[in-house]
Amino acid sequence: MRAKVSGTDLKTGGIALHNLQKRYGSATAVDDVSLSVSPGEFISLLGPSGSGKTTTLMMVAGFELPDSGRVLLDDRDITRLPPHRRELGVIFQNYALFPHMTVAENVAYPLRMRRVAKAEVEARVRRVLDQVHLGALASRRPHQMSGGQQQRVAIARALVFDPPVLLLDEPLGALDKKLREHLRGEIKTLHKEVGKTMIYVTHDQDEALAMSDRVAVMHEGRIRQVSAPQELYRRPADLFVASFVGEVNLIPVKLKSGVVYGGAGEKLPAAPWPDADGDATLCVRPEHLHLDPSAAGSSHGVPGHVVGRTFMGDATIFEFRSDSGLRLTSKVLNISAESMPDVGDACAASWAVSDATVLTE
Numbered sequence: 001m002r003a004k005v006s007g008t009d010l011k012t013g014g015i016a017l018h019n020l021q022k023r024y025g026s027a028t029a030v031d032d033v034s035l036s037v038s039p040g041e042f043i044s045l046l047g048p049s050g051s052g053k054t055t056t057l058m059m060v061a062g063f064e065l066p067d068s069g070r071v072l073l074d075d076r077d078i079t080r081l082p083p084h085r086r087e088l089g090v091i092f093q094n095y096a097l098f099p100h101m102t103v104a105e106n107v108a109y110p111l112r113m114r115r116v117a118k119a120e121v122e123a124r125v126r127r128v129l130d131q132v133h134l135g136a137l138a139s140r141r142p143h144q145m146s147g148g149q150q151q152r153v154a155i156a157r158a159l160v161f162d163p164p165v166l167l168l169d170e171p172l173g174a175l176d177k178k179l180r181e182h183l184r185g186e187i188k189t190l191h192k193e194v195g196k197t198m199i200y201v202t203h204d205q206d207e208a209l210a211m212s213d214r215v216a217v218m219h220e221g222r223i224r225q226v227s228a229p230q231e232l233y234r235r236p237a238d239l240f241v242a243s244f245v246g247e248v249n250l251i252p253v254k255l256k257s258g259v260v261y262g263g264a265g266e267k268l269p270a271a272p273w274p275d276a277d278g279d280a281t282l283c284v285r286p287e288h289l290h291l292d293p294s295a296a297g298s299s300h301g302v303p304g305h306v307v308g309r310t311f312m313g314d315a316t317i318f319e320f321r322s323d324s325g326l327r328l329t330s331k332v333l334n335i336s337a338e339s340m341p342d343v344g345d346a347c348a349a350s351w352a353v354s355d356a357t358v359l360t361e
């Protein structure tokens with residue numbers, strides 16, 4: 001995954017955040033955030049609006065100073081170093097290109113600031129514009145380009161001085177869905193090609209899951225879980241992560257002597273790895289929840305009825321109401337002509353033990 005590298009030494013670009021804290025007045029924007037990012041890793045900070053993602057990234061970039069805590073770049077403490085001396089490439093949501101400069105001049109700017117020789121500037125600008133597929137548009141001005149093209153200029157400008165780390169704050173936020181998905185792929189490809197560490201801020205879970213080696217989920221200034229995308233989805237660490245990342249059925253349960261009981265006292269399929277008795281929540285993704293009409297009336301699964309059925313193109317979504325009053329959602333891909341239950345049908349809802357996560361909070 002970190003194979004090809006141009007320019008940057010593979011061993012550089014590690015970032016470590018130690019207990020970062022940032023308050024604005026009485027409000028805590030970032031609360032004891034610690035995170036270790038390996039050289040060449042693509043990590044996303046994912047969270048709802050106001051969860052502290054931008055503030056965290058600004059402390060890495062040097063545009064904000066933490067009240068306490070430290071930022072390390074390859075074991076060097078850069079907490080109080082001014083931004084221009086950190087040599088980190090930064091790309092913001094409102095990519096401010098200089099309107100009076102051509103694409104090539106925009107991209108050359110960071111090199112001119114660093115007093116790089118003219119021939120070297122030209123060579124580097126050409127190379128980086130080719131990397132983002134804009135070689136043919138070098139003499140255009142920003143207003144003569146689409147949003148996606150302008151965004152690629154901003155990426156080229158951040159790459160041109162060959163920083164070991166790129167910091168991206170919702171760089172695709174202003175673009176429409178199709179273009180976002182396209183550029184998402186391009187950034188990912190670029191990441192593989194240039195092998196740089198990337199810290200990517202987004203509130204879009206699909207984007208984070210699709211692009212990242214690991215995702216750090218933030219909520220109210222804190223990191224709630226840092227995991228690879230699959231792990232995050234399959235094994236959410238808490239109720240916030242379970243609900244924020246993907247759709248989920250949350251079923252109130254009771255744990256007793258290693259068994260999970262539903263509201264009506266029925267045994268539910270789940271291995272309760274929390275070693276505790278008492279109230280808990282069982283999480284099952286809609287695609288893991290099966291509704292079986294033939295099992296209705298048997299002791300298998302949770303008994304109830306289908307109360308809603310919606311065709312979504314690729315999938316059908318079923319609303320299920322258990323006899324004990326639980327509302328659950330089941331998602332079935334429309335890949336076979338197999339008959340599906342109808343509204344009103346009696347069913348048993350079930351899931352595999354390994355597809356259920358039990359959370360005690």
Ligand SMILES: Nc1ncnc2c1ncn2[C@@H]1O[C@H](COP(=O)(O)OP(=O)(O)OP(=O)(O)O)[C@@H](O)[C@H]1O
Pocket residue numbers: 024027028029030047048049050051052053054055056203
């Ligand atoms: N300069 C500031 N002055 C006062 N409060 C601030 C300032 N910057 C951020 N905040 C507050 O800190 C908290 C975290 O803000 P931050 O911008 O880091 O969130 P975010 O996760 O990036 O959100 P979004 O997804 O909306 O960009 C918010 O409650 C915000 O209002």
Ligand SMILES: [Mg+2]
Pocket residue numbers: 053054055
């Ligand atoms: Mg933000």
